[in-house]
Amino acid sequence: xxxxxxxxxxxxxxxxxxxxxxxxxxxxxxxxxxxxxxxxxxxxxxxxxxxxxxxxxxxxxxxxxxxxxxxxxxxxxxxxxxxxxxxxxxxxxxxxxxxxxxxxxxxxxxxxxxxxxxxxxxxxxxxxxxxxxxxxxxxxxxxxxxxxxxxxxxxxxxxxxxxxxxxxxx
Numbered sequence: 299x300x301x302x303x304x305x306x307x308x309x310x311x312x313x314x315x316x317x318x319x320x321x322x323x324x325x326x327x328x329x330x331x332x333x334x335x336x337x338x339x340x341x342x343x344x345x346x347x348x349x350x351x352x353x354x355x356x357x358x359x360x361x362x363x364x365x366x367x368x369x370x371x372x373x374x375x376x377x378x379x380x381x382x383x384x385x386x387x388x389x390x391x392x393x394x395x396x397x398x399x400x401x402x403x404x405x406x407x408x409x410x411x412x413x414x415x416x417x418x419x420x421x422x423x424x425x426x427x428x429x430x431x432x433x434x435x436x437x438x439x440x441x442x443x444x445x446x447x448x449x450x451x452x453x454x455x456x457x458x459x460x461x462x463x464x465x466x467x468x
Contacts, residue, residue: 315337315341333392334391334392334395335391338391339391339395342385342389342391343383343384343385343386343458344383345381345382345383346381346382346383347379347380347381348379348380348381348382349377349378349379349380350377350378350379351375351376351377351378352374352375352376352377353373353374353375353376354372354373354374355371355372355373355374356371356372356373357369357370357371357372358370365420365421365422366418366419366420367418367419367420367421368416368417368418369415369416369417369419370414370415370416371413371414371415372412372413372414373412373413374410374411374412374413375409375410375411375412376408376409376410377407377408377409377410378406378407378408379406379407379408380404380405380406380407381403381404381405382403382404383402383403383404384400384401384402384403384452384458384459385397385399385400385401385402386400386452386455386458387400387455388400399450399451400450400451400452400455400458400463401448401449401450401451401452401463402448402449402452402458402459402460402462402463403446403447403448403449403460404446404447404448404460405444405445405446405447406444406445406446407442407443407444407445408442408443409440409441409442409443410439410440410441410442411438411439411440411441412438412439413436413437413438414436414437414438415434415435415436416434416435416436417432417433417434417435418432418433418434419431419432420432447460448460449463449464450463450464451463451464
């Protein structure tokens, strides 16, 4: 049920337990500050997070001549992640934890990191002496993208989606 929180001009949904008891009794705006009832916080829908990761690696070693070796390595890290969240009703838990409107939001990110390495190694032993020469090259690149959006005022709280929101502030 809605109630007016003292010190504010808005009406908020004040979360209740299964028996109808308030989790938090709001006082003057912000009385509780960071102190929120954890059971009340758990009654608010949580964001749904997702992620996918693919980490391929390929390497090859070639013996080119008696003492000359070539080594090639390619590795990558492809990541995809995002979140979906919504606020189905206005609520007040404390001065720092409240929602003044319903909303829906969605975000999606991707990251690609790859690395290539090439090395030539030459080993030679002459009598009691041995020496080695290593010549190498490495290249790496990172790239990431983010796309996110949100809208206020859900038309139907049973369909919490950006598509079912007006976007207007009421």
